[in-house]
Amino acid sequence: MKRLMSLITIVALLLSVAIAGEMDKSKQIPTRDEIDEQYRWNLADIYPTTDAWEKDYAYVESKIDHLKKYKGRLIKSKNLEKCLKESEELEKKLDLLYVSSHLLKDQDTKNTTSQALAGRIASMNQQFYQERAFLWPEIQEIPTKKLSQLVEQSDYLKQYEHAFDDMVRQKEHILSEREEELLSMAGQMGSEFSNIREALTQADIEFPKVKDDDGDMIELSYGRYSALLQSKDPEIRRGAFKGMYGTFDKFKNTSAATYRGSIKKDIFYAKARGYDSCIEMALDGDNVPVEVYDNLITTVHEYMEPLHRYMNLRKKIMGVDELHLYDTSVPITAESEVKYTYEEAVDIILKALEVMGPEYQANAKMALSSRWVDVYETRNKRSGAYSWGAYGVHPYILMNFNGTRNSVFTLIHELGHSLHSFYTNKNQPYPTANYSLFVAEVASTFNENLLMNYMLQTLKDKDEKLSLLDQWADNLQGTLYTQVLFAEFEREAHSLAEQGIPLTVEKLSDTYMNILKSYYEGVLEIDDEYALTWSRIPHFYRQFYVYKYATSICASTDLSKKVIDGEEGALDKYMAFLSSGSSDYPIELLKKAGVDISTPEPIASTLQLFDSIITQMEELIEE
Ligand SMILES: [Zn+2]
Known part of the structure; x- marks a missing residue:
């Protein structure tokens, strides 16, 4: 009986592959006219x-x-x-x-x-x-x-x-009219460091050929690099890594000179405007005290143990004793095969949003079903996804919905942005309707957390559950641990330059390597080439900015937990935050929402959540 069953399954599988194959050949990306009106946004x-x-x-x-x-x-x-x-x-x-x-x-x-x-x-x-x-x-x-x-x-x-x-x-940092004019003229020169970096790493760069999964030699590129790091074959991952870092090694002196120049530009502006340091100037725009930044780094360092357990879990699932940093992008769980129609996605999202109360839910329903969303990919449509709008009209969502679980997460993410704009526009006058970048990603990732919570509660399949937990852990590793690692490097590099210590290739590389080791030493093999990572990250040319990814995810995780747990007043406070636009400083707005990001608590609670995700994964694997 069992044998017959599996034969039938195989035949059915082959059949579906054949149909899919045929469909692919004839399948063209539809034009807009071929898409039902209800799935097109109504401009x-x-x-x-x-x-x-x-x-x-x-x-x-x-x-x-x-x-x-x-x-x-x-x-x-x-x-x-x-x-x-x-x-x-x-x-x-x-x-x-x-x-x-x-x-x-x-x-x-x-x-x-x-x-x-x-x-x-x-x-x-x-x-x-x-x-x-x-x-x-x-x-x-x-x-x-x-x-x-x-x-x-x-x-x-x-x-x-x-x-x-x-x-x-900020008045005390504004100079005389003539001085401001000079600063603005100097700004045109200052912005060239980032342009030089771009020219070097995008236009002039030449990558070697490396082996791909089919055994062909292909020219390496940034896009191919991340795909090759996901290969199941360790030799292919190693080849891609050597190809990438070997290329950056060839112009490391130029990279160091360019980055040094960029930091000197930051120091010039900080001094000219009367700030004690670059970091103080950069954070002052959001009225964020430097302690918030320092706090974030210190707290993350107190939670290295769960990160190491996550890496060890990877080793266990992959069946290896040694794991290199370039091995950590390999998916450790099978990709989910569940597909969702748009209607099913909307249904799941609305259920996940039940904890937000009937009013928010009704607005979510209106957003998803009243042609605010441009759902499907059509010919020559822009790729990716976003939420966008203007004062006086509802926001719009651009999607390229393809039915994967990822697509459902993207939809609820953009919906979070849209409803943030919707509530803010409804409650704020125009001058305070534009919320800042510091709080922008809170509402979107808050909604992702609600969906994660709902799916974990309702999913029965063990593999599905494991892959969902892995998605969550990977996401937190990327937005919290990695961004804080980068933030720490930026702080160090600026501080060295401010003390007059020359930022040579060796100094930058040693600095980066020491920080990297404080995260992964003892659990990952850290190849020497990784010391050059500072030369690969474009974000470093926009000083002290990446930490906002980490503070946002901590704020939204803390707030969503309070709402899910039904903590008294939590939902009301969060709804007030959604309506508050830019009527106050970002940290104050978040305080009113119920989270004080200037203290270590929300960071610690997010890291504790990460810890519990790893524990759940460990338990599922033990089963
Ligand atoms: Zn977003």
């Missing part, structure tokens, strides 16, 4: 016709140079209010024109009509912000006391209270 919600778009465009064009009349007169009573009001009216229209033309372009990147619209609005945008360039420097010159008086007298200006406060806070 008519922004502008019902091209004429309506043109009418707004003409309106902005006719008004664009009107703001000039306020130049030099903002301090006069009522002028500030009038100028900001007029500017806001045009900005809102510009946003709508800009977003609608870009959404139209992204749905069919080869469409020349939408390309032309996008081009026209881009240059009008530039013109507008040039005409309006006087606004904020001039507000800055209004004495603080006078500014408070103006705000006191006008309900409209109260909407700008936080923005004014933020400006006054």
